[in-house]
Amino acid sequence: MPRSLVELLGDVPFLAGLAADRLDLLAGCASNVHFDAGAHLFREGDEAAVFYVIRHGEVAVETFVPARGAVTIETIGPGEVLGWSWLFAPYRWHFDARALSPVRATGFDGTCLRGKCESDPALGYELMGRFAQVLIERLQWTRLRLLDVYGDGSR
Amino acid sequence: MATAAAEPRERGALTPRPYRVAVREQETVDTWTVALEPVAGPAPEIAPGQFMMVYVFGVGEVPISVSGGPLVLTVRSVGAVSRAICAAEPDAVLFARGPYGNAWPVADAAGGDVVVVAGGIGLAPLRPVVLRVLAERGGYGNAYLLYGARTPGDLLYRAELEAWGEAIDVAVTVDAPSNGWHGHVGVVPQLVGSAEFDAERTSAFVCGPEIMIRYAADALLRRGVAGERISLSLERHMDCGVGLCGHCQLGPTLICRDGPVYSYAEAGPWLEVQEL
Numbered sequence: 001m002p003r004s005l006v007e008l009l010g011d012v013p014f015l016a017g018l019a020a021d022r023l024d025l026l027a028g029c030a031s032n033v034h035f036d037a038g039a040h041l042f043r044e045g046d047e048a049a050v051f052y053v054i055r056h057g058e059v060a061v062e063t064f065v066p067a068r069g070a071v072t073i074e075t076i077g078p079g080e081v082l083g084w085s086w087l088f089a090p091y092r093w094h095f096d097a098r099a100l101s102p103v104r105a106t107g108f109d110g111t112c113l114r115g116k117c118e119s120d121p122a123l124g125y126e127l128m129g130r131f132a133q134v135l136i137e138r139l140q141w142t143r144l145r146l147l148d149v150y151g152d153g154s155r
Numbered sequence: 156m157a158t159a160a161a162e163p164r165e166r167g168a169l170t171p172r173p174y175r176v177a178v179r180e181q182e183t184v185d186t187w188t189v190a191l192e193p194v195a196g197p198a199p200e201i202a203p204g205q206f207m208m209v210y211v212f213g214v215g216e217v218p219i220s221v222s223g224g225p226l227v228l229t230v231r232s233v234g235a236v237s238r239a240i241c242a243a244e245p246d247a248v249l250f251a252r253g254p255y256g257n258a259w260p261v262a263d264a265a266g267g268d269v270v271v272v273a274g275g276i277g278l279a280p281l282r283p284v285v286l287r288v289l290a291e292r293g294g295y296g297n298a299y300l301l302y303g304a305r306t307p308g309d310l311l312y313r314a315e316l317e318a319w320g321e322a323i324d325v326a327v328t329v330d331a332p333s334n335g336w337h338g339h340v341g342v343v344p345q346l347v348g349s350a351e352f353d354a355e356r357t358s359a360f361v362c363g364p365e366i367m368i369r370y371a372a373d374a375l376l377r378r379g380v381a382g383e384r385i386s387l388s389l390e391r392h393m394d395c396g397v398g399l400c401g402h403c404q405l406g407p408t409l410i411c412r413d414g415p416v417y418s419y420a421e422a423g424p425w426l427e428v429q430e431l
Binding site: 013058060068069071072073074075077078079080100140141144145147148149150151 | 274275303304305309328330331332334336337338339340341342344345348349363364366367370
């Protein structure tokens with residue numbers, strides 16, 4: 001029997017421990033989506049009105065560099081969150097996101113969620129805390145990459 | 156006056172044996188794998204995780220982790236001795252003593268899930284762990300190799316990685332992708348988050364740059380793996396390899412004598428002390 005969206009959300013690490021009524025609220029703004037390999041989930045500069053929890057497949061976060069083309073900054077895989085620009089003005093994507101393989105994800109309508117967060121500050125605080133955790137983790141990984149730990153300084 | 160012929164001297168722990176280079180293969184722009192065979196006598200018994208002191212006549216001696224049996228070494232050319240080892244053609248003679256050090260506790264992992272986290276040249280000492288798990292695949296639960304390198308061109312054992320992926324889960328990531336790379340981009344500790352394992356019955360084996368070890372161990376701890384079940388291999392400058400010179404001291408331990416493999420529960424606090 002296919003699992004309900006609320007059941008699926010209950011398995012998402014990003015939402016672990018969230019109360020059932022909160023999951024219900026989130027599910028009201030969520031839908032399951034699919035992208036073919038090569039398809040863009042969003043494009044740099046476009047309005048950011050959604051975020052995704054990837055359930056299957058890999059997504060490349062990219063930016064276009066003149067003379068180099070699309071450069072992958074990082075990849076996002078199953079269980080991970082993609083996109084936080086929906087949460088912060090000016091609500092525009094800063095990068096492209098492209099499916100490297102067929103991707104199944106749960107998409108959350110950012111406008112719908114922002115409305116619920118504004119009318120329910122406790123939910124807003126909860127979500128903001130979870131997104132802050134994602135941001136901190138990505139920042140730490142980025143710092144680790146900046147250290148160039150595999151290099152011996154000669155390259 | 157006739158003199159008695161000198162008795163052959165007994166081989167000591169510090170006496171290197173001659174080995175012939177049987178195979179030499181280039182892995183990356185600066186890393187080679189050499190297979191050595193003894194010029195005489197049997198090859199030594201070497202446990203996964205142990206190292207040899209490899210001597211190049213007239214150049215010097217360095218510790219090298221063994222990356223396969225009976226005596227396979229994967230060496231990054233970063234100094235005079237490692238450059239000479241990497242340049243040794245088949246049939247050239249190198250010298251080695253050992254094996255030294257303790258071993259990865261692979262047998263203790265049997266029956267549970269296994270997560271191997273390797274960064275850069277750190278995959279070399281972990282290759283025997285992977286080979287052991289592959290050889291006894293039914294004896295382990297979920298098995299992951301999470302491997303990170305600087306660029307796609309820096310990946311070791313590329314053909315093997317593909318073959319290993321048929322029996323265990325192999326996830327590879329690079330810090331800096333090149334054109335044509337369609338795999339994961341990011342640091343290797345990131346991959347821990349998407350591995351499926353039962354933390355309470357998981358053994359993890361970690362090797363790579365020390366800061367990568369710390370981040371990987373932290374990611375494993377956050378997934379619930381106990382520090383006692385996270386094994387890591389440490390590296391410090393070594394000269395004697397047998398606990399005499401003290402150059403590889405790390406806090407209360409001599410890595411050549413007591414290590415190089417430690418549990419994170421034991422060694423983790425040392426890694427947080429600057430200049431130790």
